[in-house]
Amino acid sequence: MQHMAIDEPRAFRLLAPEDLAQAIRWAGADPHNHVFLAGGGDLMEQLKTQWRNPFTIIDLKRLPGLRGLQPTAEGGLRIGALTRLAELAREPRLDGELAALRDAAGRVATPQIRNLATLGGNLLQDSRCSYYRSGRQCLRAGGDLCDAYYGFHQEHAILGASRCYTVTPSDLTPALVALDARVLVQGPEGARDLPLEQLFSATDQDLRRMHRLAPGEVLTAVEIRPRPGRRSAFVKYAARKSWDFALASAAVALELKQHRVVDARIVLGGVAAVPWLCPAARELLRGREPDAQTIDHAADLALVGADPLPGNRYKVPLARKAVAEALRRSLALSAAPPSLL
Ligand SMILES: Cc1cc2nc3c(=O)[nH]c(=O)nc-3n(C[C@H](O)[C@H](O)[C@H](O)COP(=O)(O)OP(=O)(O)OC[C@H]3O[C@@H](n4cnc5c(N)ncnc54)[C@H](O)[C@@H]3O)c2cc1C
Secondary structure, eight states, X not given: OOOTTOOSOOOOEEEOOSSHHHHHHHHHHSTTSEEEESSOTTHHHHHHTTSSOOSEEEEOTTOTTOSSEEEOTTSOEEEETTOBHHHHHTOGGGSGGGHHHHHHHHTSXXXXXXXXXXXXXXXXXXXXXXXXXXXXXXXXXTSSSOHHHHSOOTTSOSSSOBSBOOOOOOSHHHHHHHTTOEEEEEETTEEEEEXXXXXXXXXXXXXXXXXXXXXXXXXXXXXXXXXXXXXXEEEXXXXXXXXXXXSEEEEEEEEEETTEEEEEEEEEXXXXXXXXXXXXXXXXXXXXXXXXXHHHHHHHHHTTTOOOOGGGTTHHHHHHHHHHHHHHHHTTOOOSOOOOO
């Protein structure tokens, strides 16, 4: 069993490839013992506590072409995986329609962390469950039991948990899933792209990793396609105003035509191991001109299936409130930003 008190990584070799092809080739040369380094906000902690001990670390930071925002031919936006969260939080092209992403980036951690953390690293960060991160042999770490189920689980899952009660820690994930983003990936088998929600592993699928990138695959960019009449919002509730992960968050992207909802993607964060899409709320909103009553009803439907543990029942009304507030904000029915806890 490893211990959080260790503050020094084991010996490793650090490689700085000149281009993406070289990065993928080098990963292939050490397929089961390499890791990619972006901002290092998550990875460095894992290495220093010797919780993760890869021999080959491949630094992506200097790779050309993986940073910044570019318009796509269809009128959408491609965002390089190495774009810093601070850049996203102050990016004027994310005002208006894509406000959920800008606001989510601005709510991550602290200004210092946002200055180094990257889009790709934020999506691919590992579980923050304190049992798992402290080196206990919990189920996710290869043991027999989910310690959180029997122990402290105030911050754990209320939806979709099977065996393990960890939650997705990433604020950008629900925002980008609500915006129907696709991820672009390049690896030893070539390039592929997939809807962002398919990047993540539910707890009944694979407990070893939160995501489904194959060894040697690099997440190169995220692409958001244009949608007529779209507006979006992100609301996060955490115990503190900064330096804190979401206890519950909600991202909403509505497509409106003459005040009627054409489509509504509502995604919860901090309540399940994966970004949690809310199909029943989506169905309710489609074709309607939402009023206060519809918003309340949609927020109720978003939490259908919630199955909290004794210590995290509070998350159900909290997540419900986040959905209602995100809907109000995306419909511009809420004048002020939502209050924090
Ligand atoms: C005190 C604290 C508070 C925090 N609060 C929040 C919060 O409120 N909300 C939130 O969302 N996050 C929060 N975080 C997490 C933080 O946002 C992440 O640690 C950070 O975003 C990771 O990004 P990075 O670029 O530093 O990734 P790294 O640490 O470099 O990498 C993370 C993982 O992703 C992999 N990786 C990175 N980029 C790629 C790529 N392009 N292709 C393939 N693999 C890749 C790495 O191999 C590694 O496994 C917090 C972190 C701390 C320390």
